[in-house]
Each structure stands twice: as structure tokens, then as C-alpha cells.
Amino acid sequence: MGPVRAPATRRERQREATYDEIVTVSAQLLAEGADLSLRAVAGRMGMTAPALYRYVANYQQLVDLVAFELDKAATAEWAAAAERFPEDDPAARLTVACVRFRNWALTKPREFALVFANPIAEADTQRRELLTVSTSGHYFTDLLWQIWEQRRFPFPALDELVPVIRDAVLDPLIPAKAEHIPTEDRGLLWIYMRSWSALYGVVTLESTGHCDPRVIESGQLFRATLLDWLGPLGLDEDRERLTVILDEELAAR
Amino acid sequence: MGPVRAPATRRERQREATYDEIVTVSAQLLAEGADLSLRAVAGRMGMTAPALYRYVANYQQLVDLVAFELDKAATAEWAAAAERFPEDDPAARLTVACVRFRNWALTKPREFALVFANPIAEADTQRRELLTVSTSGHYFTDLLWQIWEQRRFPFPALDELVPVIRDAVLDPLIPAKAEHIPTEDRGLLWIYMRSWSALYGVVTLESTGHCDPRVIESGQLFRATLLDWLGPLGLDEDRERLTVILDEELAAR
DNA sequence: CAGTTTCGTTAACACCATTCACGGTAAACG
DNA sequence: CGTTTACCGTGAATGGTGTTAACGAAACTG
Numbered sequence: 001m002g003p004v005r006a007p008a009t010r011r012e013r014q015r016e017a018t019y020d021e022i023v024t025v026s027a028q029l030l031a032e033g034a035d036l037s038l039r040a041v042a043g044r045m046g047m048t049a050p051a052l053y054r055y056v057a058n059y060q061q062l063v064d065l066v067a068f069e070l071d072k073a074a075t076a077e078w079a080a081a082a083e084r085f086p087e088d089d090p091a092a093r094l095t096v097a098c099v100r101f102r103n104w105a106l107t108k109p110r111e112f113a114l115v116f117a118n119p120i121a122e123a124d125t126q127r128r129e130l131l132t133v134s135t136s137g138h139y140f141t142d143l144l145w146q147i148w149e150q151r152r153f154p155f156p157a158l159d160e161l162v163p164v165i166r167d168a169v170l171d172p173l174i175p176a177k178a179e180h181i182p183t184e185d186r187g188l189l190w191i192y193m194r195s196w197s198a199l200y201g202v203v204t205l206e207s208t209g210h211c212d213p214r215v216i217e218s219g220q221l222f223r224a225t226l227l228d229w230l231g232p233l234g235l236d237e238d239r240e241r242l243t244v245i246l247d248e249e250l251a252a253r
Numbered sequence: 254m255g256p257v258r259a260p261a262t263r264r265e266r267q268r269e270a271t272y273d274e275i276v277t278v279s280a281q282l283l284a285e286g287a288d289l290s291l292r293a294v295a296g297r298m299g300m301t302a303p304a305l306y307r308y309v310a311n312y313q314q315l316v317d318l319v320a321f322e323l324d325k326a327a328t329a330e331w332a333a334a335a336e337r338f339p340e341d342d343p344a345a346r347l348t349v350a351c352v353r354f355r356n357w358a359l360t361k362p363r364e365f366a367l368v369f370a371n372p373i374a375e376a377d378t379q380r381r382e383l384l385t386v387s388t389s390g391h392y393f394t395d396l397l398w399q400i401w402e403q404r405r406f407p408f409p410a411l412d413e414l415v416p417v418i419r420d421a422v423l424d425p426l427i428p429a430k431a432e433h434i435p436t437e438d439r440g441l442l443w444i445y446m447r448s449w450s451a452l453y454g455v456v457t458l459e460s461t462g463h464c465d466p467r468v469i470e471s472g473q474l475f476r477a478t479l480l481d482w483l484g485p486l487g488l489d490e491d492r493e494r495l496t497v498i499l500d501e502e503l504a505a506r
Numbered sequence: 507c508a509g510t511t512t513c514g515t516t517a518a519c520a521c522c523a524t525t526c527a528c529g530g531t532a533a534a535c536g
Numbered sequence: 537c538g539t540t541t542a543c544c545g546t547g548a549a550t551g552g553t554g555t556t557a558a559c560g561a562a563a564c565t566g
Binding site: 109110113116117118119120121122128131162164165167168172173174193194196197198200201202204205207208209210211212213214215216217218220221224225 | 362366369370371372373374375381384415417418420421425426427446447449450451453454455457458460461462463464465466467468469470471473474477478
Binding site: 009010011035037038039049050053058059 | 521522523524525526532533
């Protein structure tokens with residue numbers, strides 16, 4: 001990377017450091033099971049709450065800031081774990097990443113809720129944009145892209161899509177690296193959305209605890225959901241191999 | 254129903270009435286976009302906040318109480334809408350109910366979050382039990398049961414299930430009418446769980462706004478998810494008919 | 507009627523986000 | 537170098553939250 005964003009002036013550097021400390025302290029509070037509050041964060045930084053208003057406009061913006069960084073940090077973890085498989089095996093990497101994502105959601109439900117269950121009003125363009133740059137979103141969709149390059153699984157053609165969806169895949173508002181995808185292949189984004197919906201669904205259900213704890217503990221619901229997606233992603237031949245990986249990762253919890 | 258629970262004593266009747274008012278006022282506040290708070294509820298009832306502690310032990314219990322009643326009321330709405338199809342057509346009824354469920358989640362995201370995104374800790378047996386009596390859960394699973402009686406779609410046999418899941422379907426902790434299901438057919442509950450997971454997933458994703466607003470507006474993601482379940486529920490022959498119903502209900506929004 | 511339970515009050519505590527007026531200090535400028 | 541300016545923090549205050557405790561009145565119970 002290099003010193004791309006090392007602002008010359010001392011003031012800017014200090015400011016940047018303060019932002020970092022805000023995030024660090026917030027993550028720490030969350031990890032301790034405490035509530036995220038301006039007062040608590042400021043207090044632990046040796047400041048008073050109003051001082052934080054020099055850095056964030058309001059409480060929600062603090063939450064968004066922390067959410068973004070938590071997502072980034074968590075994604076880095078999953079990605080690192082996935083790297084036990086080579087770059088040319090995106091299917092294995094995706095399997096690992098999905099399980100790690102779930103484990104993270106189960107062990108840190110509060111953090112998960114902050115990042116993924118945080119309601120976003122339709123009108124709020126500010127926060128919608130934040131959503132678009134979600135690190136985890138880009139990571140998952142990139143892996144899907146790599147799998148597609150290898151397996152060329154089917155996806156809807158543009159003229160098969162309802163006009164609204166066509167617009168949505170041509171000019172996406174979701175976190176996905178899409179510029180590199182040729183226009184005529186943008187139907188692929190529909191697969192992104194549908195698979196993300198499925199993954200998000202089980203993980204949220206389990207993380208919020210809205211089902212039998214024994215089912216969560218066993219991981220079977222999650223497992224079945226993932227296995228259902230092997231076919232659509234052209235991974236039928238890898239079923240056995242990937243199932244082994246999946247079960248390994250689930251057992252590691 | 255009849256005066257099944259009409260407590261003789263005047264006091265008990267008054268107390269019951271107060272509970273009802275608490276719920277009514279709470280729902281009213283939520284509907285107005287205000288926050289649900291003990292003070293606000295009490296204030297609108299012409300009381301002070303501490304008085305509410307004669308009725309609920311703490312704030313979370315107020316939330317749970319309101320959540321339960323909101324769920325009950327909403328379910329009654331969906332059920333009423335579904336009754337435009339006869340009792341012997343549970344597939345059509347389920348289709349209508351699912352769409353109504355989604356519409357409710359989209360138009361009342363705050364209420365939805367209260368009932369379905371409200372995190373439940375694994376240890377909290379109190380709130381877990383509440384979950385088990387969820388009205389909507391019973392309604393949906395009952396419709397699934399009726400469909401199964403007609404179509405006899407396949408479900409896993411008990412010995413095909415992992416032991417933990419077998420335990421879970423034999424002594425379910427989820428909201429499902431199960432007593433009437435013979436032991437050897439309890440594998441059906443696995444279908445309950447999986448389909449509920451899928452429905453819960455898209456609806457939560459859409460209700461919390463964690464995807465492209467245009468996709469939500471179009472209803473295509475939800476539509477596709479539902480259509481995927483026709484096969485597993487033995488409804489392939491009804492595909493065309495049910496799709497029409499589905500699109501009708503979606504358009505009615 | 508006397509005794510007890512129930513239901514509400516007021517006061518208080520400990521939090522919370524947020525705004526405002528103020529001061530000190532460090533950077534930026536002439 | 538000195539002066540100005542912009543930034544970063546403070547303390548005080550406002551109005552909100554859940555929650556506990558001590559108390560009084562009204563309603564039921566014997």
C-alpha cells in the first residue's frame with residue numbers, strides 16, 4: 001500500500017489517530033458486552049461526550065463508523081482463514097468464508113446485529129451509500145465471480161430479467177465489484193443477490209436466536225442451506241470435497 | 254370463545270383491562286413512529302412510569318408483551334386475507350399469507366423488528382418459551398401440515414436425521430402444532446424449519462433494508478424465493494395457479 | 507369495622523444524546 | 537517572529553431513558 005493516506009500535516013495525523021481510537025474503544029466495549037454509547041466511548045478515551053461531536057455528527061454515525069470497521073476486520077479474518085486453500089480454489093475459499101461468517105455471527109451476535117441487522121430506511125441515501133462499500137459484500141461477490149469464471153454456472157440473461165431488476169444489475173446499489181463484469185453478463189448479479197439473501201437469512205435467524213438452540217448448535221440448518229447452493233453454482237462435482245471442508249469448519253467451532 | 258377467561262373478581266377484570274390498554278397504547282405509539290418507552294406508554298394512559306412496574310417486571314417484558322400481541326394481531330390479518338380461498342386449498346392460503354406477512358414487514362418495519370429481529374439469548378428460557386407460543390409460527394406450520402396431508406411431499410425419515418435434529422423434531426422448541434403429528438412423521442418438522450428459515454431470511458433482508466430498494470420494490474427476490482419452495486412442497490402442478498395468486502397479492506401492495 | 511393487599515404516587519439515581527458558550531493550544535499566515 | 541485563526545476540548549444545561557424506594561389511598565377480605 002505505502003503511505004497513500006499519510007496526511008502531511010500533524011493535525012490530520014492526530015485526527016486520524018483519534019478516529020482509530022474511537023473505533024478501537026468501541027469494539028472493545030462491544031466485546032465486553034457493554035452498550036455502545038458516546039459517553040462510554042469518550043470516557044474510556046479520557047474525554048467527555050460532547051468532544052466526540054468533533055468527530056461524528058451524532059450517535060447513528062458512530063454506529064455506522066464502528067459497523068463499517070467491524071465488518072472490515074471480520075472480513076479480514078474470514079479471508080485469512082479461507083487462504084488455507086489456494087487462490088485457484090475459490091469454491092473451497094467461499095465455503096470456509098461462509099462458515100466463518102456464521103461463526104462470527106454466532107459468537108458476536110451484538111456485533112452482527114450492528115452491522116447486518118441495523119435497519120436502513122429507504123430514504124436514507126447517506127447510509128445506503130455506506131452499505132454499498134461494505135467489505136464483506138465485496139469479498140463474497142468476488143469469490144462468486146471467481147467461481148463463475150471457472151464453472152460458468154448459468155445465470156439469467158438480461159432480457160430474461162424484469163426491467164426493474166435489469167436496472168438494478170446494470171447500475172448496482174449493492175456491495176459488489178461489478179465494473180469488471182461485462183454488461184451482457186450482469187445477470188450474474190442476480191445470483192449474487194439470491195445467494196446473499198439465502199446466506200443472510202439463515203445466519204440472521206441463527207444469530208438472533210429465533211429458532212431451536214439445538215438446531216443452531218448442530219449447524220444442520222446452515223449446512224443444508226449451503227449445500228443447496230452447490231448445484232446452482234456449478235459445484236456438483238465438488239460436492240463431496242466441499243462437504244468435507246464445510247464439516248471440518250463447522251466442527252472447529 | 255365465550256367467557257373462558259372472565260375472572261370473577263372485579264380487580265382481576267380491571268387488571269386485565271389495564272394490560273389490554275398497555276398493549277393498545279404501545280401499538281398506537283409504534284404506529285405513530287414514536288419510540289416504545291415506559292414513560293410514553295404510561296403518560297398516554299394517564300399514569301406515571303413506575304406504575305407500569307405493577308404490570309411488567311422491566312422494559313424487556315413490555316417489549317415481549319407487545320411483540321406477542323402484535324404478532325397475534327398481524328397473523329389474524331393474514332389469516333383473514335387468506336380466507337378468500339377455501340379451507341381445502343391450503344396452498345393458496347399459504348401463498349396469500351406469505352405475501353401478507355412480507356407486506357406487513359415492509360410497511361411496519363419497526364413492528365417487524367420488535368417481533369422477529371429481537372435478539373433472544375440462548376440462556377433466556379423465559380423468552381424462549383414465549384417464542385414457542387408465537388401465533389404466526391403456529392399458523393404457518395398448520396398450513397404446511399394441511400398441504401402435506403393433501404400432497405404428501407417427501408420429508409426426511411427419523412433415522413435419516415442427525416441425532417440432535419431428531420431430538421429437536423421429537424420435542425420441538427419452535428412454534429409449531431406438533432402433537433397431532435405421529436411420531437414417525439416428525440421429520441416433517443425439518444421441512445417446517447427449513448422453509449421458515451427461507452421465508453424469514455428474505456423478509457428480514459427486505460424489511461431491514463439491507464439490499465437494493467428497487468429489488469425490494471419489485472418483489473422479485475421474495476417471489477423467486479417462494480417459487481423455489483413449490484417443488485419441495487409437492488406443489489409443482491399448482492405452479493401456474495399459485496404464481497398468479499402470488500403476483501396478484503404482490504401487486505395489491 | 508379492622509386488617510391486608512393492590513395500585514398508584516412522588517422523589518431520586520444513574521444513565522443517555524445533544525446543544526451551547528467558552529477557553530486554551532497549536533497550527534497557519536503575514 | 538508575532539499575530540491570527542481554526543480546531544479541539546471543557547463544563548453546564550436540557551430533556552430524554554429505565555429503575556428503585558418510600559409512601560399513601562383505595563379496594564377487597566375477614
